[in-house]
Amino acid sequence: MKPLIILASASERRSKILAECGISHKVVVSNVAEIMDDSRSPVYNSLFNACLKARNVAKRLKNGFIIGADTVVLSDGKLIGKPRNKSEARQLLMGFSGKTIGVYTGLCLIDAARGKQVKSAMVSKVRVKKITRKMAERFLKVAGPFDKAGGFSIEGPGSFIFDDVRGSFYNVLGLPMIKLYQLFEQLGVNLLESVKM
Numbered sequence: 533m534k535p536l537i538i539l540a541s542a543s544e545r546r547s548k549i550l551a552e553c554g555i556s557h558k559v560v561v562s563n564v565a566e567i568m569d570d571s572r573s574p575v576y577n578s579l580f581n582a583c584l585k586a587r588n589v590a591k592r593l594k595n596g597f598i599i600g601a602d603t604v605v606l607s608d609g610k611l612i613g614k615p616r617n618k619s620e621a622r623q624l625l626m627g628f629s630g631k632t633i634g635v636y637t638g639l640c641l642i643d644a645a646r647g648k649q650v651k652s653a654m655v656s657k658v659r660v661k662k663i664t665r666k667m668a669e670r671f672l673k674v675a676g677p678f679d680k681a682g683g684f685s686i687e688g689p690g691s692f693i694f695d696d697v698r699g700s701f702y703n704v705l706g707l708p709m710i711k712l713y714q715l716f717e718q719l720g721v722n723l724l725e726s727v728k729m
Contacts, residue, residue, distance in 0.1 A: 534726050536596035540589035545680070545687075546601060546707045553709060554727035557599075562588040566602065568613050574606045575653045578638030583651060586640040595645040597721065603706045605682035606634040612682050622668050624682055625693075629663040632696075633682070635704045641715040650718045654708040656699030658686065663693060680706070 537557040539547055550557050562585040568577055579602075586600025605612040607628055615621040635658055640651040663671075674689050686694045686704050700708045716723045 535721055537726065538589060538593070538596045538598045540585040540598050540600045543601070543680075543706060545685075545705060549702065549705060549707045549709065555723065556726070556728060558596075560589045560592070560598075562586075562600070564588045566613060568604070568611055570611055574604050574611055574634065574636040575638065575655070577611060578602045578604050578636045579640065579651055579653050580638070582638035583640040583649070586642045586649070590642040590644045593644045597716070597719065598642045598644060599712065600640040600642070601637060601707055603635060603637045603681040606636065607631060607682075614681055618672055621672055621684075622665075625663060625668045625671065625684060626665065628660040628682070628684075630660065632657050632659050634658075635681070637703050637706055637708055637711075639708065639711055639715060641712070641719065643719050648719060650715045652711055652715060654700055654703045654711045656697055656701070656703040658694050658698075658704055659696035661693055661695060667693070 537555060539550060539557050539559050540562045542561045547559055564584050566581045581602035582600040586598045590598045612624060615624055635656045636653060638653040640649065642649045671689060671693060684690055697704055700710060702709045713723045
């Protein structure tokens with residue numbers, strides 16, 4: 533019998549990644565407020581928020597494997613979450629111009645039936661090409677990814693700006709599948725056996 537897998541995230545992109553990998557799942561949004569502590573590391577922040585989301589959903593359920601995920605960006609030593617508006621997204625994009633940024637995703641996986649939790653984080657580095665203000669305006673018009681850490685998406689039009697990914701591409705998308713597979717293994721589940729044939 534395939535395990536019940538629940539994604540504790542409102543991110544359509546994360547749900548799409550699971551679906552593209554053939555993983556049947558339900559989405560239960562946690563609606564918790566993400567916390568950003570600038571005095572702590574990006575790994576700490578991403579894991580803290582991932583676990584916050586997973587635990588919020590897990591306490592409502594008697595069984596299932598709950599996935600919590602959170603992504604933060606580190607640029608010039610500053611932690612960056614989701615932009616609040618287009619103006620802030622533009623400012624972030626221009627600030628990334630010509631730099632290499634770090635993208636950190638924390639994962640928290642909870643087996644609700646047994647009350648067991650495992651967690652881990654992953655980092656990828658992304659090179660951003662030099663961006664003019666005109667390019668930034670156009671990018672934000674066609675992409676408008678304000679619901680994502682750093683205010684950008686590496687997919688679609690993002691591929692014109694973000695390049696030279698070092699580390700997991702799926703980590704930059706917000707759901708590092710190799711890391712998720714390993715967390716399921718720690719809880720005794722082979723994720724490959726959950727793939728729809």
